[in-house]
Amino acid sequence: MKNIIIANNKGGVGKTTIASQIVYALANKGHSVIGVDLDSQRNFTGSFEDVTDLGSALDLVTKGNPVVGELNAGDIGIVSGHKNLQAQNSDDVLLNVRNGLSKSTGADFCVIDAPPSFSEVVYGALLASDYLLVPIELKRFSLDGIEGVLEAFIAAQEHNPNLALLGLLPSRFDAVKQGERDALVALAESFERLIVPHAIRNRTLMCRPRMPGLPYPTSRHAAAEKRRQSSARSLSGFMKKLQERHAMARSLTDTLEKLAASGKLDKFSGGKQLDEDGAYQIDLASIEADPDQPRRMLDEGKLHSLSESIAAQGVLQPITVQPKNADDKHLIIMGERRWRAAQLAGLTPIPAIVREATAELRAIQLTENVQRADLTTMGIAQAVDQMREDGKKRPEIAKALGWSESAVSRYAGIAKMPDELQALARLSVPILALSDLSSLWKKDERAVRAFLAATPTENISRVTVAGLRVEIDAGQGAHSTDESDQRDQPVSRAAKPSRFLSEIAPDPEPEAIFSLTGPVAILCRYRADIGRILTDRKATSNTALMVSFADGNRIEEIALSEIELLEVIDA
Ligand SMILES: Nc1ncnc2c1ncn2[C@@H]1O[C@H](COP(=O)(O)OP(=O)(O)OP(=O)(O)O)[C@@H](O)[C@H]1O
Numbered sequence: 001m002k003n004i005i006i007a008n009n010k011g012g013v014g015k016t017t018i019a020s021q022i023v024y025a026l027a028n029k030g031h032s033v034i035g036v037d038l039d040s041q042r043n044f045t046g047s048f049e050d051v052t053d054l055g056s057a058l059d060l061v062t063k064g065n066p067v068v069g070e071l072n073a074g075d076i077g078i079v080s081g082h083k084n085l086q087a088q089n090s091d092d093v094l095l096n097v098r099n100g101l102s103k104s105t106g107a108d109f110c111v112i113d114a115p116p117s118f119s120e121v122v123y124g125a126l127l128a129s130d131y132l133l134v135p136i137e138l139k140r141f142s143l144d145g146i147e148g149v150l151e152a153f154i155a156a157q158e159h160n161p162n163l164a165l166l167g168l169l170p171s172r173f174d175a176v177k178q179g180e181r182d183a184l185v186a187l188a189e190s191f192e193r194l195i196v197p198h199a200i201r202n203r204t205l206m207c208r209p210r211m212p213g214l215p216y217p218t219s220r221h222a223a224a225e226k227r228r229q230s231s232a233r234s235l236s237g238f239m240k241k242l243q244e245r246h247a248m249a250r251s252l253t254d255t256l257e258k259l260a261a262s263g264k265l266d267k268f269s270g271g272k273q274l275d276e277d278g279a280y281q282i283d284l285a286s287i288e289a290d291p292d293q294p295r296r297m298l299d300e301g302k303l304h305s306l307s308e309s310i311a312a313q314g315v316l317q318p319i320t321v322q323p324k325n326a327d328d329k330h331l332i333i334m335g336e337r338r339w340r341a342a343q344l345a346g347l348t349p350i351p352a353i354v355r356e357a358t359a360e361l362r363a364i365q366l367t368e369n370v371q372r373a374d375l376t377t378m379g380i381a382q383a384v385d386q387m388r389e390d391g392k393k394r395p396e397i398a399k400a401l402g403w404s405e406s407a408v409s410r411y412a413g414i415a416k417m418p419d420e421l422q423a424l425a426r427l428s429v430p431i432l433a434l435s436d437l438s439s440l441w442k443k444d445e446r447a448v449r450a451f452l453a454a455t456p457t458e459n460i461s462r463v464t465v466a467g468l469r470v471e472i473d474a475g476q477g478a479h480s481t482d483e484s485d486q487r488d489q490p491v492s493r494a495a496k497p498s499r500f501l502s503e504i505a506p507d508p509e510p511e512a513i514f515s516l517t518g519p520v521a522i523l524c525r526y527r528a529d530i531g532r533i534l535t536d537r538k539a540t541s542n543t544a545l546m547v548s549f550a551d552g553n554r555i556e557e558i559a560l561s562e563i564e565l566l567e568v569i570d571a
């Protein structure tokens with residue numbers, strides 16, 4: 001039996017919804033499946049009707065009773081959630097859950113729905129699982145938690161070498177929200193290998209899996225029934241992606257190795273025992289940010305929402321600091337944002353793990369800083385430079401960060417860019433736009449300067465730079481045939497979504513959730529309207545495209561510089 005746990009310490013990210021969909025999908029494929037609801041909310045239990053009752057999860061948690069199914073092919077059995085599960089935090093809980101789940105028998109799969117915290121119950125389940133799938137929401141606040149989830153995974157893997165990470169699964173993805181699309185790109189750039197290349201879209205149909213054997217309710221309405229069938233078909237596409245992940249899950253662990261030295265076992269202790277286990281309550285005033293760290297822009301709004309949550313719940317995840325220095329201060333290794341937010345919340349002291357800042361830990365710190373979404377483009381470039389100064393070669397840096405080598409080169413190239421472009425890097429203009437501008441600068445410095453003077457910083461993107469490129473090329477009368485130049489062409493870059501996005505974006509029809517492959521359409525924004533680029537119709541100017549709005553009721557020719565590319569979807 002393979003145990004799959006769906007967990008994240010963030011609430012409401014879609015764990016239960018995805019867990020129940022996986023149960024149905026596996027059963028539809030003819031597997032026998034046990035679902036275990038470890039959450040006192042019992043939502044997972046409520047997703048099933050007419051399935052075999054396999055008792056209460058409270059017996060598993062309090063007595064370590066093994067989960068026994070004896071199910072036939074295609075059958076589903078449920079170990080129900082219980083309202084008292086949340087209160088279970090005795091010392092035996094972790095071992096009970098681990099022992100009960102590792103002895104589970106009588107089915108092909110056991111799918112475990114975890115509550116939104118890394119409690120003893122969840123750690124026990126992680127210790128008995130073969131796979132961990134982590135749904136994540138692309139709202140910024142959720143992204144902050146990824147570091148903690150990965151640390152928890154490493155901590156659990158230390159004691160359960162069988163545990164493999166299926167990956168981070170973007171959930172409840174709302175493609176219309178610019179912030180979510182940006183987060184997806186940032187996430188892909190930082191953690192590409194760790195992400196399941198498939199987004200679960202924000203769709204209400206997703207949330208009502210009730211009929212046994214069917215992932216969605218059947219409907220008497222023909223259109224809804226068609227959507228249901230399409231969703232069920234695409235669910236199998238999602239399962240295929242998970243199967244591919246299964247093959248690569250173990251190698252993902254390499255990517256996480258760099259986190260391993262950052263306090264592997266700290267998360268095990270959880271709650272009040274943390275103090276005995278290495279996390280101390282340290283006064284905020286005796287902690288300082290590390291002045292040697294790349295400067296990052298801390299978003300004040302985000303900091304405030306974090307501080308509100310800290311004021312309500314305290315700091316849940318300890319920060320990591322160095323031992324006191326000559327000034328009697330601990331410098332922060334990880335968790336500057338939590339420390340600042342705790343200050344805003346008027347909190348003192350804060351839970352902190354004290355570690356020597358070894359060279360290895362410093363490398364981890366740099367890597368993690370590079371991977372934080374709140375670093376400016378220049379901040380990332382400085383961190384990459386620091387790694388180079390520390391003697392790391394380009395391929396090593398690429399491997400440590402999970403990037404391509406060319407991405408490392410692009411950041412390393414910022415130091416050689418003209419001052420004007422370096423200033424933009426400090427304002428966080430995206431790296432690809434900067435590299436494109438830098439190559440155009442060599443071609444036509446005046447045109448680039450004019451473009452920069454006329455374009456507000458927040459509008460400088462690969463797409464607007466692509467417009468400039470077209471203008472420069474048109475002005476020069478001919479396209480360059482130089483091979484290296486063509487390779488650098490921003491137009492093609494702008495038009496071609498990243499490999500990750502092209503994999504993740506497909507959405508077969510408005511109400512379907514899981515992607516199917518097929519012909520694609522490119523969605524774009526022009527002022528307040530969202531349209532579809534007509535790839536089969538040429539505009540009168542070669543710096544414009546034909547765009548269809550309102551389902552083809554309005555077709556207009558739009559200048560390239562006015563178009564913002566949104567996403568590529570299944571047509
Ligand atoms: N893809 C989706 N589209 C729209 N709504 C969704 C989607 N996935 C989940 N939801 C809704 O979001 C809410 C939270 O989802 P769900 O219960 O699956 O999350 P969870 O991570 O299990 O939450 P909790 O942490 O409370 O256990 C529910 O109301 C659910 O119906």
Ligand SMILES: [Mg+2]
Pocket residue numbers: 015016017039043044113114115
């Ligand atoms: Mg849930």
